Amino acid sequence: MPELDFETEFEQIDAVELDSVKKLIQLLSNSLKSVLIYPSNNPLPKEFRTKLYKGLSEFLDAHDELNLEIGPHQLLYGGKAVYQDGEKEGGMAYILHKDGVRELTFLKGLEFEEIEDLLEVMHTCFKSPDSEEDLVTLLWEKDLNHVKHLVVDDLLDVDVPSAEDVPDDWDFDRLFHSEVSFGEEGEVLPKIDHPDLSQKYREDQLKQLLKQLKEFSPEEVGSIQRALELNCRYRSLDQFLNILVEIFLTEEDLSEFGQMMDTVDRVLVTLISMADFHSASKIVQELNQFVKTIKGNGGQTDSLTNEKAQRATGVIDKAGDRENLRRMSQVINDREIMDLSSADAYLSSLHWNSIPAVVSMLRDLKTFPARRMVCEVLTEKAKDHLELLGEGISDPNWYVVRNVAKIIGTIGAEDGARLLRQIVKHRDRRVRKEVVASLIRIRGNRAGNLLVSFLDDEDKGIRILASRGLAQRKEQEALPVLENIINDDQFKYYPPEEKKSMLESFAGIAGDEGISFLVKTVRRRSWLKRDKHNETRIFAIGALSQIDSREAEEAISQLAKKRNKVVRQTCQNALRRIESRRMREGQPAGDT
Amino acid sequence: MVSEIPVKSREPDKTALQKRQLLEKGKSLVSQLCATIRTAQIYDRSNSVYVRQAESLLGLIQGLLEGTGEFLLKSKEGYLFLNDTRLRFSFDGYVAGKFIVEMFRKLQFECIFFSPPLIREELDEFVFILAHADAEGEDPFENLQKRVASSNIEHLRVEKFAPGSDLGDESEPEGQKKQAKKRFFKTLLVAQETMESAKSKRSINTVKSKRAIQFLIDQLIKDEGKLMSLTAIKSFDEYTFAHSVNVCILSVALGTRLGLSKGELSELGFAALFHDVGKVRLPIELLNKPGELTEEEWVEVKKHPIFGVKALLSRRSIDRFCTRAMVVSFEHHLKLDHTGYPETSAQRDLDLFSRIVTIVDVYDSMTSGRVYARTPLTPDEALRRMLQKQGKSFDAALLKVFINMLGIYPVGSVVILDTGEIGVVMEANPAELSCPEVAIIADRFGKREKVETVDLTKLDEKTGKHTRTILRTIDPHGYKLEVARYIY
């Protein structure tokens, strides 16, 4: 486009006016950027918009309109540049100019919603400058009363045939004589007979027809309104997929079928790149349905059917391959806000053989909510294919390993222990902690045994967690190990919370069988560090009191007779506690 | 002028509810105004039918005046506005809306101002002036102004088109006609180009089509008649393309009546334009074959809905326009009673757009007579036959809306009038289905010197009856009469 010199023509625009327009355009640009940068729940974009709206309204009150000329990279007001695109491609002017907009005019009376609509349109085109979204179409559809745009139109000049081009050699005389005058005047010409056509409406018929046409019955009004309501909720993509399956089913030409599958493949990739996981999941679901349908057709499968099923399965497999899912992670990472439920739906629609690729998403995804979503998907998907989670177990990133450990725990299948065994000695305590939490939830001896091994983990928290888990599972295998720990001379130097946990866990697992061991622990003498030893005694009495049986109560009563003041008092307190517990539970107090 | 009106709210939080209420009132105003003017055309001021109608209109206006103070009803680019709020009509209010827009257009004014305190006498005088205004005189607006000025009307006034409004060249009938023609042929070219590229299995560029359809829709909203009349020309060489454009125009026109938004209309227009895109994959000899098709040939023809889906599928990306077009291509030969083709594994609930396109498609095919070597039917006969099949092949209610749009003597019908004149129907009259605008091509003596367009709704001042009525239609094909010559 040639650069035009507007300087002379628009000299009347004063500096103040130009300055205020520049500010407004800056606000427009900021509003647009803020939508791109901030998530939808952030108040900032709305603040910008309100400011922009107020500013524009004030300007329009004073000037009636604001007309901007759109250059390839700048916006002009009265021939003077008021905005320049930045270095990168895809600035505001570029986006407008590319689709043919040459003027943008705001008119007095501008409404706030119109600003929002305009920004939404520009935002759509900004987001994906390469897509086929046509800014002019979007703007036109918004149908804004106070924002007008002018578009260059190279097509408007077309040759229009004129009336003179139409031949004029019709049988007028014959028509006139056979249809109007019936040969009363002049020559009689043969009448053309069209028995069924050209009927005349009788007057009463006409009246009835008109009445019938003009008046809409309540049913008719209802049927149109229903159709319009349905239309508002119409999702043509769903219908289109439905149709695709219809066509897949009847297609007999394998190469045509293959081409369609290639298209579906391509569409899937595009949808993923556009973050339209909802549509993508619909496609995969329809494909799954299709494969199921043709395979289920009476059990008899010919080679065409087999081939078709295979091709479709191939597309589903590809939908869940590493390349595609890496793309998906990237798309999710690139977005501040994201409807993760649609991503969930997509991943869920994939076949189980995509599990390793889904696991690798745990490595690629940057945000916690996204990884949690993937975990939820895997929990469902890997139920019957635990072994496919193996890759995640040996992943170099601790958070991947931890997530997989958690998934295995949530699934809770016995086989999970086999996988977790590989990481009981993982160097990261966060992983080991997760392993313990998972082992607690997994049934079977193997998990129990593994859990016992955590009683001598280097981390105190993990040891405590393991002991509590063992108690929860009533893991008998843990008893000899716990006895050893408690009997050890060093035990009295353990941190109090760990001592308490070990003793209570022991009591919890052993029950009445453990009473004598605990009594022995209380009775044991120690000459060194008596306060530490007393601490152990207190916890042991506490553990006894938790056993909640007559035998345990009896044992505490016996211990209450001891000379040691600490032991005596602790036992008395414990007995009081037991008594009030009984009262609460409505049981009679003991005989002794 | 407009800025003096205090109703407009500047607050971003203007409640949607208020806006909706205003919209509803605006729509009632239009339908009451239309009803009152039409009653005034038939009855005199003391007639009870008129009195009841006028009372109801007055009540409505007074309610609005109380709520908002002075207000105006404005027509711009084919839309009606109450102050600054655009009134959108669905199929039930459409005729009234169209009637008022047409009245504004014919009498060449842009808005009516209502100010308090309006009384019945003023309203009556104003309504009767409008009801009997002469749209055909030298300067209809000047005339109208004079009559209003010489009466006792104080609180109602009309204003001429504001400078800078969209009229200009196009306000001249010839200018508008030319504009309509340009848009029609532009779309024809785009359709041809697009379908040719579909034929060679190249990827279809849709932006051009979308923009062409926008032009059509804008034109339809401004002046439906001119564009719709072009669909009656059936003599273009490339049948499939002209048929596509016709189906596009009539479908969008029908969609407008249903109150669809611009976004929906452009999707509908796009789907309609490409409903037969699958035909480009059929051999040309088959499409142009004279005589009946053999069974094998029918099998081929019946593939075109699926071919259409495939052609649209070959695009790089698939947007909402394409998905909708694929649905319509697939469904446009499926009937409401689940007959038709292609075969499906389950019964489908046909999309609203497919139902619309089916009606329009059948109408255009029947009147064109090129498809599969049928004899063309006259437009009114085609509608009559379609009415017989309503509910089975077509959505009955939609068909009714369609006929209400075309009139019972659609554009392109050749008619004999009770005056002995021969005419070609040029434009339907939404208010009176049997009284279209007709170009008189010969007088009762068979003379045909100049073509004159008359409005059949016009009443004889003395008798109160129609000056001309249609006696019957005739089939022009037997006489090699090309209606195109008159429609142009």
Ligand SMILES: [Fe+2]
């Ligand atoms: Fe068709």
Ligand SMILES: [Fe+2]
């Ligand atoms: Fe068709």
